[in-house]
Amino acid sequence: GQxxxxxxxxxxxxxxxxxxxxxxxxxxxxxxxxYQQHAGEAPTxxxxxxxxxLEEKGRFSSFLSRSKGYSYLLLKELQMKDSASYLxxxxxxxxxxxxxxxxxxxxxx
Amino acid sequence: DTGVSQDPRHKITKRGQNVTFxxxxxxxxxxxxxxxxxxxxGPEFLTYFQNEAQLEKxxxxxxRFSAERPKGSFSTLEIQRTEQGDSxxxxxxxxxxGRNEQFFGPGTRLTVL
Numbered sequence: 414g415q416x417x418x419x420x421x422x423x424x425x426x427x428x429x430x431x432x433x434x435x436x437x438x439x440x441x442x443x444x445x446x447x448y449q450q451h452a453g454e455a456p457t458x459x460x461x462x463x464x465x466x467l468e469e470k471g472r473f474s475s476f477l478s479r480s481k482g483y484s485y486l487l488l489k490e491l492q493m494k495d496s497a498s499y500l501x502x503x504x505x506x507x508x509x510x511x512x513x514x515x516x517x518x519x520x521x522x
Numbered sequence: 523d524t525g526v527s528q529d530p531r532h533k534i535t536k537r538g539q540n541v542t543f544x545x546x547x548x549x550x551x552x553x554x555x556x557x558x559x560x561x562x563x564g565p566e567f568l569t570y571f572q573n574e575a576q577l578e579k580x581x582x583x584x585x586r587f588s589a590e591r592p593k594g595s596f597s598t599l600e601i602q603r604t605e606q607g608d609s610x611x612x613x614x615x616x617x618x619x620g621r622n623e624q625f626f627g628p629g630t631r632l633t634v635l
Contacts, residue, residue, distance in 0.1 A: 513564050
């Protein structure tokens with residue numbers, strides 16, 4: 414089966430950095446995805462890691478350690494529009510995604 | 523707009539009625555996925571297609587649920603004899619092959635009264 418764990422909520426101030434951790438257990442691991450979801454909207458793709466290490470994309474970076482079953486999403490220079498739910502998803506057998514419950518990030522002025 | 527589209531966006535129905543949702547994936551994408559999402563949870567996998575072939579169905583998908591993708595393009599998800607527990611957001615996603623990111627549609631929010 415699949416087990417994806419991530420914190421429920423995080424709060425940070427505008428301009429700060431926030432790190433969202435995710436641990437996973439899955440069979441047939443085929444990469445770790447991060448999605449952003451604003452309230453009432455569909456998830457939008459942020460990043461994909463299949464090899465160990467850090468992937469940087471502008472203000473967002475994602476890290477993966479396959480041996481530890483661990484990933485994190487780093488959000489830098491936080492903006493109010495970054496207030497959203499961030500979903501960690503593990504690609505399993507045949508690339509089906511198993512999602513965590515999501516981490517709600519609130520950015521305060 | 524060339525993204526994933528879903529219709530309807532909202533559906534309110536009475537318990538016991540049948541409902542059908544449609545998903546139009548990105549045109550060149552051969553994989554199509556259906557997920558269900560309830561408040562405060564991440565999407566849960568329901569089923570997926572590669573072209574017109576339905577490759578897997580989750581145990582979440584009872585025999586009241588059926589999905590088709592007759593020509594390998596759009597897909598429909600039908601729920602028969604709806605129950606209040608079926609109330610959720612139904613999300614469709616598509617991808618080009620299995621190893622690429624999935625692009626999600628806006629979802630159909632179902633409310634069963």
